[in-house]
Amino acid sequence: MLQYAIGRLRTLKIQPVNWPTYQRLVLNCAVPDPATFPFVLDTIIRRVNAGASPAIPEIEEAVNALIVDHALLGHSSEVAWAVWACLALRTKMSATACNALSLCDDSIVALLALHCEAENLCATPLDKTLWATYMTQQDLYEEHWVLAYEANVKGWLPSQGLQNHVDADPNFAFLKQTGVSFYDTSSAAPPVSGAPIPIPQPPPPAPGPGGYGGYP
Numbered sequence: 001m002l003q004y005a006i007g008r009l010r011t012l013k014i015q016p017v018n019w020p021t022y023q024r025l026v027l028n029c030a031v032p033d034p035a036t037f038p039f040v041l042d043t044i045i046r047r048v049n050a051g052a053s054p055a056i057p058e059i060e061e062a063v064n065a066l067i068v069d070h071a072l073l074g075h076s077s078e079v080a081w082a083v084w085a086c087l088a089l090r091t092k093m094s095a096t097a098c099n100a101l102s103l104c105d106d107s108i109v110a111l112l113a114l115h116c117e118a119e120n121l122c123a124t125p126l127d128k129t130l131w132a133t134y135m136t137q138q139d140l141y142e143e144h145w146v147l148a149y150e151a152n153v154k155g156w157l158p159s160q161g162l163q164n165h166v167d168a169d170p171n172f173a174f175l176k177q178t179g180v181s182f183y184d185t186s187s188a189a190p191p192v193s194g195a196p197i198p199i200p201q202p203p204p205p206a207p208g209p210g211g212y213g214g215y216p
Contacts, residue, residue: 002029002033002035002036003033003035003036003039006026006029006036006039006040006043007039009043010039010042010043010046014047014052016052019047019052019053020055023044023054023055023058023059024055024058026040026043026044027040027055027058027061027062030062030066031062031065031066031069034066034070034075034078034081037066037078037081037082037085038081038200041081041084041085041088041199042199044059044089045088045089045199046199048089048197049196049197049199054089056089056090056091059085059089059091060091060092063082063083063085063086063091063093063097064082064093064094064096064097066078066079066081066082067079067082067083067093067097067100067101068094068096068097068100070082071097071100071101071103071104071109072100072103074104074105074106076104076106076108076109079101079104079106079109080106080108080109080112083101083109083112083113083116084112084188084200086121087112087115087116087119087121087188087189088189088190088197089197090119090189091121092121092122092123093121093123094123095123095124097123098113098122098123098124098125098126099124099127101113101126102126102127102128102129102130103130105130107134107144107145107146107147108146110131110147110151111146111147111150111151111156111183112188113126114126114128114131114151114154114156114157115154115156115183115185115188115189117156118154118156119189128157131147131151131157132157132158132160133160134148135148135151135152135157135158135159135160135165136148136159136160136161136165137165137166137168137169139165140165140166140169140171140172146182146183148165148166149166149172149175149176149182150181150182150183152164152165152166152176153166153176153181154183186198187200
């Protein structure tokens with residue numbers, strides 16, 4: 001099981017001469033089996049935070065392949081991890097990946113993508129037509145409420161119509177005025193250059209031999 005195998009590699013000592021090859025090997029697991037990607041990111045980022053260099057061209061290729069392959073299938077989790085990798089490791093999203101992302105009807109994917117664009121990580125401007133339709137007061141109380149609220153707070157999308165839909169709503173205006181946010185940009189990417197990359201907790205790897213399901 002690849003998830004278990006990559007999870008076991010978390011504390012493996014990698015010699016510097018083998019580090020580029022190691023990255024290519026684990027990334028080659030992620031594209032055909034995207035469930036391994038959170039564990040691939042975990043093992044790469046922990047070493048990058050310790051001073052190793054990320055293999056940006058290979059990571060960029062894998063990330064863009066995952067976005068293109070899974071955005072059109074509506075696989076939000078796989079896409080979200082890939083877009084977050086762009087933010088964490090400062091890789092560029094290709095024009096093809098950006099176009100595929102614009103079709104994703106998922107609030108978390110949309111916020112991650114908008115954050116990427118704000119950080120100049122998109123090869124082409126995102127088509128925000130779909131996400132912009134949720135920037136209404138009514139949508140603050142429906143499925144895409146977090147996008148309707150956060151994209152306004154962050155200044156990433158305008159309100160539909162002339163009125164600011166968050167400021168016009170007493171409940172969400174109160175949250176905005178008191179500084180409440182549900183999308184922390186500093187948890188999605190390093191707040192300053194050279195700062196440690198935050199690592200979201202990946203799900204437990206699939207059980208391996210003997211039923212073991214955790215990291216070593």
